[in-house]
Amino acid sequence: MDLDSTMFFRAENNNENSTQDILNTVYEALVEKGYDPINQIVGYILSGDPAYITSHKNARTLIRKMERDELVEELVRSYLKK
Secondary structure, three states: OOOOOOOOOOOOOOHHHHHHHHHHHHHHHHHOOEEEEEHHHHHHHHHHHHOOOOHHHHHHHHHHHHOOOHHHHHHHHHHHHH
C-alpha cells in the first residue's frame, strides 16, 4: 500500500432524488415533533444511532434505508451547489 498516493472515493449518483426526499421527510418529521432537525440528523450521521430520528412519519425507517455516507454526500453536494 502506497501511503503517499491519494485515495479516490467515487460515490454513485443514482439515489440523489430519493436521498433528498428522505432528508426532507425526516427534517419535516423532526420539526413537527419539536426537535432541532439539524442537531438530530447530525447526531444520527455521526453515531449511526437511529434513536436520534423520530419514528413520526416513518422517518426512522426511511433514513435507515440510506447509508450514512450517501446522506453526507447529498448534504455536501447540495451545499456546494448553492
